[in-house]
Amino acid sequence: MRKPLLRLDGLTKAYPGVLANDDVSFEIGIGQMHALLGENGAGKSTLVKMIYGLVKPDKGQMVLRDQPYAPAQPSEARKNGVAMVFQHFSLFDALDVAENVALGMENPPAMRDLAKRIRDVSEEYGLPLDPNRLVGDLSAGERQRVEIVRCLLQDPKLLIMDEPTSVLTPQEVEILFRTLRQLSSEGTAILYISHKLEEIRALCDEATILRGGKKVATCDPREKSARELAELMVGQVLTPPERPAKPKGDVLLSVENLSLKSNNPFGTSIKDISFQLHAGEVLGIAGVAGNGQDELLLMLSGEIPSPAAQVKLKGQPIGQLGPNARRVRGLVTAPEERLGHAAAPDMSLTANALLSGAARKGLVKKGFIDWKKTDSFAREIIAKFDVRTPGTHVLARALSGGNLQKFVIGREIELAPDVIVVNQPTWGVDASAAAFIRQALLDLASAGAGVLVISQDLDELLEVADSFAALNEGRLTPVRPAKGLTVDEIGLMMGGAHDMHPAHEAAE
Amino acid sequence: MIRLEKRKEPSKFWRIANPFLAVLLTMIAGGIMFAMLGKDPITAIRLIFFDPIFSETFGSYSRPQLLIKSAPLILIAVGLAIGFKANVWNIGAEGQYIIGALFGAGVALAFFPAPGWYIFPLMVIAGAFGGFLWAMIPAILKTRFNTNEILVSLLLVYVAERILAAMALGLMRNPDIAGFPGSRDLRRYEAAHNAELIAGTGIHWGVVAAMIAVIFAYAMMTRHMLGYHVQLAGQAPRAARFGGVSPARLVVICLGISGALAGLAGMFEVSGPGGQVRIEFASGYGFTAIIVAFLGRLNPIGIVLAGLLLGLTYIGGELGQMMLQLPGAAIQVFQGMLLFFLLALDFQTNYRIRLTQGARI
Numbered sequence: 022m023r024k025p026l027l028r029l030d031g032l033t034k035a036y037p038g039v040l041a042n043d044d045v046s047f048e049i050g051i052g053q054m055h056a057l058l059g060e061n062g063a064g065k066s067t068l069v070k071m072i073y074g075l076v077k078p079d080k081g082q083m084v085l086r087d088q089p090y091a092p093a094q095p096s097e098a099r100k101n102g103v104a105m106v107f108q109h110f111s112l113f114d115a116l117d118v119a120e121n122v123a124l125g126m127e128n129p130p131a132m133r134d135l136a137k138r139i140r141d142v143s144e145e146y147g148l149p150l151d152p153n154r155l156v157g158d159l160s161a162g163e164r165q166r167v168e169i170v171r172c173l174l175q176d177p178k179l180l181i182m183d184e185p186t187s188v189l190t191p192q193e194v195e196i197l198f199r200t201l202r203q204l205s206s207e208g209t210a211i212l213y214i215s216h217k218l219e220e221i222r223a224l225c226d227e228a229t230i231l232r233g234g235k236k237v238a239t240c241d242p243r244e245k246s247a248r249e250l251a252e253l254m255v256g257q258v259l260t261p262p263e264r265p266a267k268p269k270g271d272v273l274l275s276v277e278n279l280s281l282k283s284n285n286p287f288g289t290s291i292k293d294i295s296f297q298l299h300a301g302e303v304l305g306i307a308g309v310a311g312n313g314q315d316e317l318l319l320m321l322s323g324e325i326p327s328p329a330a331q332v333k334l335k336g337q338p339i340g341q342l343g344p345n346a347r348r349v350r351g352l353v354t355a356p357e358e359r360l361g362h363a364a365a366p367d368m369s370l371t372a373n374a375l376l377s378g379a380a381r382k383g384l385v386k387k388g389f390i391d392w393k394k395t396d397s398f399a400r401e402i403i404a405k406f407d408v409r410t411p412g413t414h415v416l417a418r419a420l421s422g423g424n425l426q427k428f429v430i431g432r433e434i435e436l437a438p439d440v441i442v443v444n445q446p447t448w449g450v451d452a453s454a455a456a457f458i459r460q461a462l463l464d465l466a467s468a469g470a471g472v473l474v475i476s477q478d479l480d481e482l483l484e485v486a487d488s489f490a491a492l493n494e495g496r497l498t499p500v501r502p503a504k505g506l507t508v509d510e511i512g513l514m515m516g517g518a519h520d521m522h523p524a525h526e527a528a529e
Numbered sequence: 530m531i532r533l534e535k536r537k538e539p540s541k542f543w544r545i546a547n548p549f550l551a552v553l554l555t556m557i558a559g560g561i562m563f564a565m566l567g568k569d570p571i572t573a574i575r576l577i578f579f580d581p582i583f584s585e586t587f588g589s590y591s592r593p594q595l596l597i598k599s600a601p602l603i604l605i606a607v608g609l610a611i612g613f614k615a616n617v618w619n620i621g622a623e624g625q626y627i628i629g630a631l632f633g634a635g636v637a638l639a640f641f642p643a644p645g646w647y648i649f650p651l652m653v654i655a656g657a658f659g660g661f662l663w664a665m666i667p668a669i670l671k672t673r674f675n676t677n678e679i680l681v682s683l684l685l686v687y688v689a690e691r692i693l694a695a696m697a698l699g700l701m702r703n704p705d706i707a708g709f710p711g712s713r714d715l716r717r718y719e720a721a722h723n724a725e726l727i728a729g730t731g732i733h734w735g736v737v738a739a740m741i742a743v744i745f746a747y748a749m750m751t752r753h754m755l756g757y758h759v760q761l762a763g764q765a766p767r768a769a770r771f772g773g774v775s776p777a778r779l780v781v782i783c784l785g786i787s788g789a790l791a792g793l794a795g796m797f798e799v800s801g802p803g804g805q806v807r808i809e810f811a812s813g814y815g816f817t818a819i820i821v822a823f824l825g826r827l828n829p830i831g832i833v834l835a836g837l838l839l840g841l842t843y844i845g846g847e848l849g850q851m852m853l854q855l856p857g858a859a860i861q862v863f864q865g866m867l868l869f870f871l872l873a874l875d876f877q878t879n880y881r882i883r884l885t886q887g888a889r890i
Contacts, residue, residue, distance in 0.1 A: 322771065343773050343775070344771060344772065348773075356771060362765075362767040362768055365769075366764070366765060367764045367765075368764065375757065376761070376768060376771065377771070377772065379754065379772070385754050388754050388755065389752050389753055390753065390757060416538060419538060
């Protein structure tokens with residue numbers, strides 16, 4: 022056993038209505054790579070916020086290097102050698118790398134010195150960065166480097182990383198891991214938060230698993246299978262979705278040379294996208310966030326029109342049609358953002374059932390709404406998709422993320438579409454609900470519909486997709502059969518390492 | 530120490546209770562104001578809020594006045610509320626009211642002195658069309674050039690006022706009375722007169738129109754797809770687009786409806802209680818209707834109640850001026866306080882005020 026760096030002892034934190042952390046105790050050794058595992062809502066974020074001084078525990082104590090440790094704010098945590106890289110970057114697009122780093126420092130040195138130090142540190146750890154480049158021009162992986170380098174400049178003893186790989190391609194992940202291993206060998210402990218099990222098995226030497234705010238286990242992840250870890254996380258036995266093999270049917274949706282110029286300087290333009298979706302086929306589109314997924318969905322849903330012939334449904338040009346006209350013809354979509362886009366937060370579930378149901382379910386007669394029929398449609402969704410809610414009168418925003426996701430996806434599936442396009446179908450949903458949603462999509466495909474799944478979760482795509490393509494900076498790769506694709510090949514389709522160099526190769 | 534907590538859902542109780550509480554606070558604050566002016570606060574409040582209806586001496590005059598003053602407020606507010614729900618802010622109903630009156634009066638004056646049953650219906654159509662047209666200016670500027678409808682519609686009020694003055698002094702001036710500004714008195718032109726329908730009640734066609742508008746607005750907002758789209762666009766613009774709502778179309782519809790209703794109100798006023806196109810014809814109904822819409826919680830039924838209350842303050846204010854020599858501006862202060870208190874109180878529909886012990890860092 023290594024010498025302990027940080028010991029947590031009985032940490033407890035309650036929020037109104039939920040016990041976010043309940044008597045959590047574990048130790049992180051010096052230079053240890055320690056994973057913190059758990060589903061959404063298991064209490065991982067609250068726990069690290071307490072370590073980083075953002076949240077004060079109700080009960081329990083922490084001991085850092087044999088000294089009592091109770092940071093009142095993040096600056097105190099940083100002074101004690103605790104640094105954190107957040108999942109959502111806090112960077113300014115319009116400033117350059119050095120300026121962004123300076124903004125996060127207590128006493129930034131002169132700009133020229135800082136630029137030199139950034140260059141030195143980034144080279145040393147194999148994360149090359151040009152201090153003079155605008156952050157707005159950087160890829161997600163490079164932005165994350167800025168955050169990491171900002172932490173490294175403070176010479177941390179404990180580096181907390183919150184879901185660091187959710188924005189990276191597999192090649193970028195590999196580079197990051199080498200950096201983390203180097204840091205660990207130099208004595209910096211890493212607390213690594215994730216729900217990606219394979220990653221944790223590859224990287225970490227100890228894992229603490231949280232479920233419902235409680236610690237359920239501390240184990241060596243290399244000695245457990247991913248399945249065992251998942252079952253510890255979820256607390257139940259998981260069954261992977263089933264899919265009978267079926268030949269491809271007719272072309273249902275075809276997209277030809279679809280383009281869109283983004284009017285936001287840091288937004289993504291869609292460049293010349295073409296693909297075909299067949300009856301019974303599940304097409305998975307991978308890509309790191311911000312590579313044109315949202316724009317593609319808006320153009321398929323009809324919220325952004327395109328020249329008519331660029332989007333065809335069953336051979337008919339529909340590029341100029343709005344969302345409801347497309348729904349009537351059999352094309353439905355489920356956007357990524359549930360609250361505010363796929364659902365109106367301050368409306369009841371009944372009113373939200375009407376949002377896309379109006380066009381296809383005969384809920385409106387001569388402009389007048391049949392509220393009774395709409396309400397029974399909402400009830401149908403709730404019953405079939407196991408949405409946990411006291412009733413249809415409840416406001417959408419009162420539902421938990423996972424429940425609302427089930428409602429939104431359920432609503433679109435219940436419309437019995439010919440083609441369904443979903444973006445991030447299981448984002449923020451617990452494992453059993455995710456399995457249910459995937460199964461429902463597969464069932465739809467085996468009943469003859471075309472299913473297009475846009476997702477950043479590669480495991481999900483490999484599980485459901487028959488064919489596979491990737492979005493990279495607004496361009497779509499050619500579609501390939503999903504069977505037999507390796508993670509490496511997929512990574513290259515997603516843009517590889519975006520010309521970044523791995524650790525050491527650059528340094529040597 | 531006082532702490533504010535955001536509520537999970539807006540409180541239904543405070544949504545209903547706040548307008549009543551705002552009226553009560555306005556009465557108290559108004560009483561204090563009157564006391565500082567050296568008037569007996571109890572008498573003044575009674576004179577404004579109770580005597581117009583319940584007093585034997587004034588009642589017979591004031592009671593019909595209540596509907597006459599409230600009808601244009603309700604008619605305009607119902608239209609504004611639809612727009613406000615969709616986040617389309619028509620602040621220039623006063624201007625649409627003036628232009629509607631000018632269009633209506635224009636038709637009447639063009640036919641003068643011919644008799645004919647068709648003249649009044651034509652005036653109604655012209656009035657609504659005038660208000661609609663005036664509201665289309667901010668609508669088209671917003672949808673084409675992305676201008677702010679609040680500024681454009683508000684500034685157009687002052688343009689409308691200049692046009693009104695020009696009409697009263699020029700084109701529409703009564704040629705039979707040399708030297709005086711103002712048009713012919715439409716009350717003396719039978720085919721164009723918006724007369725009292727039931728003697729002694731104050732009910733004229735404008736009151737009927739207001740009632741119809743309330744019923745239609747209620748049905749539209751609760752049962753019709755257009756009302757659903759209006760609410761969607763106001764609450765979640767992205768969800769509205771997902772639901773197939775075209776934002777530009779909605780801006781045009783909302784400004785169109787509220788403009789047409791304001792124009793109607795102006796036309797019923799100029800052909801009835803107002804009587805003629807005069808420089809001082811506009812009496813602020815278009816602005817007061819904004820208060821009515823909010824006090825009525827943007828709900829057609831609530832707007833009827835709020836319209837009656839604000840109508841009452843107009844009459845009560847006149848009584849107060851007559852009997853207690855209260856300043857004429859007192860009534861505007863009253864109306865302003867009402868909106869002020871309401872907006873302040875509405876804070877607690879979304880937040881809970883908690884008293885906690887000790888300081889928290």
